[in-house]
Amino acid sequence: MAGNSNSGRPGTPAALQLIHGNAGKKSLGELMDEIKNPPVPVAAPPMPDWLSDGAVAEWERIISILLTLGLVSKLDMMALATYCEAVADWQRFRRKIAEHNIKADESGDVQTFATGAKQISVWRQLANDAEKRANTAGAQFGFSPMARRNLKTVAAPQGELFPNEPREAASQYFT
Template sequence: MRGTKPSMKQDSEAITKVRPAPKWLSDDARSEWRRVLPILIGRKILTVGDLGSLENYCVAIGQVRETERVIQTEGMFYQGEHGPKRHPATAIQAEATTRARLLAAELGLTPVSRSRPAIRDDDDADASLD
């Protein structure tokens, strides 16, 4: 790909002040909230309507971190009745990782999502139909 990457479209209703993480989030999820919220505010792309996606992203990251601690402590496998079995935390971690990756892309937190063209304004779309 050549040229410069388009910038993400800033939203006129974007959140401009850091908000505290919801109290119900786990410690790991709150930590991720505190890490990414200032980034999203600085890009002026996060609105009140996006907070649910941000919460879900943080929950997923929290689950990834929690399951990693379990796997580090207990191991990826355990001895089942018929031989080695994958630890159940590995499946939970895989699901949470996928969910976090998809939500990160929606929120513009991945390099690929930031390189995609911004959505055009409705006025721009209408003008192209003339």
């Protein structure tokens, strides 16, 4: 069997391939075309009108960062909305736990019933679920060190790539 998308080493972005000396021996034209015309254009997806206020705040906080890094396209609306809603839910549930801790002067993590039985509170369970959803959706955008390690990025606009004397040597590749 030929394997799946997890088989082998992930591909190297064209810009990095050029910087490292083009060990794969791809043609310069092919690499430059990949840099200038990424397979999926970097663009902000439309923000859904059904997002909660907290999710809208997270969307506005993160979208410019994702655009700068070249990690988002118009196709990513659902994944980004899922992440933003999960973050908003997590924040809301954490506030509820903090309120409960202040009112009850006890841990908001444990719920005690009239029978004396104890269990993890509903707010803690909901917060844990929202945290898992945010981490899962956020991993698609590289929001953790391990997720960033495995990302295949689109060549993002960069600042000064060669700020000193190697600039002349590199200019032959980036004309």
